[in-house]
Amino acid sequence: MTKHQVDIAGIPVGYYVDGQGPELVLVHGGTGHPETSFASLLEEFTPHRTTIVPGYSGSTLTPLPDGEVDVDLLADQVLGVVRAAANGPVDMFGISTGAVVAAAVASKDAELIRRLVVLGGFVHYRHPWQRLLLRTWRRLADLDADAFAEYTLLHVLSDAFLDSMSASERLRLRAGLAPSEGMVALIDFVGQVDISGRVGDIKSPTLVVGMRHDQLVPVRYAKQFHAAIPGSEYVEIDSGHAAAIEKPAELLKHIKEFLAQ
Numbered sequence: 731m732t733k734h735q736v737d738i739a740g741i742p743v744g745y746y747v748d749g750q751g752p753e754l755v756l757v758h759g760g761t762g763h764p765e766t767s768f769a770s771l772l773e774e775f776t777p778h779r780t781t782i783v784p785g786y787s788g789s790t791l792t793p794l795p796d797g798e799v800d801v802d803l804l805a806d807q808v809l810g811v812v813r814a815a816a817n818g819p820v821d822m823f824g825i826s827t828g829a830v831v832a833a834a835v836a837s838k839d840a841e842l843i844r845r846l847v848v849l850g851g852f853v854h855y856r857h858p859w860q861r862l863l864l865r866t867w868r869r870l871a872d873l874d875a876d877a878f879a880e881y882t883l884l885h886v887l888s889d890a891f892l893d894s895m896s897a898s899e900r901l902r903l904r905a906g907l908a909p910s911e912g913m914v915a916l917i918d919f920v921g922q923v924d925i926s927g928r929v930g931d932i933k934s935p936t937l938v939v940g941m942r943h944d945q946l947v948p949v950r951y952a953k954q955f956h957a958a959i960p961g962s963e964y965v966e967i968d969s970g971h972a973a974a975i976e977k978p979a980e981l982l983k984h985i986k987e988f989l990a991q
Contacts, residue, residue, distance in 0.1 A: 731765075731772075731783070733791075738810035739803075744791030745784040745811045749776030753816045754989070756781060757808055757835075759826030759850070760916040761882075762789045763906060767825055769974040774982050782820070784811040786831065788912035788919070799919045801928075805834040812842060819844040821989050826850040826947065826971065827916055833932060833959070834925055840933035847985050849939040850947045850971050851955050854924040860951075864921050871909035871917065879907040888943035888970030929958045936962040937988040939973065939981070946971040963988070 731746035746764065754775055758767035764785040775781045785791025786804040795803060808831060812820055821844050824832025829851025836843040855864060863885070870878040883892070883904050892900070936959050940952030949966065956964040965984050969976035 731781075734815065736810055736814040738807045741787060741793060741795060741807070743784065743786070743807045743811055744789075745782060745815065746791075747780065747782050747815055748772070749779050749781045751779045753818075753820040754779040754781050755808070755812055755816070755820050755822045755832075756783045757822065757824035757828035757832045758783070758785065758789060759828050760788070760913065760920060761907065762910060762912045762916060764789050764791055766906065767828070767974070769972075770978050771974055771982060771985075774978075780816075782811065782815045784808050788916040790912070794912060794915050799915050801831065801834045801919075801923050801925060804831045804919075805838055808832070808835050809839060809842070821845045821847075823847040823985060824849070824851065825974065827920060829955075830920075830923060830925060833929055833936075833955075836934050836936070837925070837928040837931040840931070843934040845989055845991070846932070846934045846936040847939065847988060848936065848955065849973060849981070850941060850944060850952065851938065852947050852951045853926045853929060853955055853958050855920045856924065857951075859948075861921075863946075864917065868914070868917055868921075871914050875908050878909045879904045882907045885946040886971045888941075888945070888976060890943070891970060891976045926958065929955075930960060932959050932962075935988075935991070937984065938962050938964045939984060940964065940966045941971055941973050942966055942968045944969075944971045 731748040758764040829848035938956035
């Protein structure tokens with residue numbers, strides 16, 4: 731993938747471009763790794779799609795702002811990348827926190843987003859269960875980096891999939907989940923973001939993907955997300971939060987079928 735950069739409101743926003751064909755924008759989740767968030771899906775898209783992968787603030791590609799990270803900042807960064815890198819309307823796929831950002835992008839510029847797929851997204855993260863999870867997660871970032879990484883792994887993968895992995899596979903995934911400054915900032919962002927007043931403005935055809943064993947965004951929150959987006963479609967995958975790792979073929983099938991409509 732070729733790395734590029736564009737200045738958005740004084741912040742150098744990094745992004746990757748690869749492949750050829752109709753343009754598809756992939757918006758990564760809160761782990762801050764645009765290079766790895768989509769697992770094996772990238773190599774499936776690039777033979778037939780010009781694939782654009784922005785890295786918003788908090789990621790490994792783009793620095794944090796001087797002030798607070800908010801949804802307008804992140805959405806404007808993704809919009810800026812699309813306007814710099816794409817030739818016209820694009821399809822967009824957002825994962826987790828990236829699903830929230832992608833939904834905000836679609837609410838801001840309906841003409842730019844042809845079709846939207848959001849996986850593991852949420853309208854807000856302020857229900858009592860969500861707040862308790864987030865407080866514990868955030869506290870572990872300050873107290874114990876290893877415990878933070880293990881706690882994250884427990885919530886992004888289903889119990890069955892985690893049990894099926896070898897020790898070396900678990901260790902490899904855990905190594906990428908250390909609490910960086912950017913990741914912690916994005917956890918704080920999740921705690922305050924609320925797009926309930928925006929999702930009603932989404933005009934792009936939208937597919938919401940929920941995961942049956944999601945322990946980070948339980949499926950009922952995905953269904954709330956679906957209910958809030960006018961005219962959206964909903965599918966459910968039998969996996970944990972990281973469906974791109976657990977069920978890549980099934981996820982890819984749903985994405986391709988929806989984008990081909």
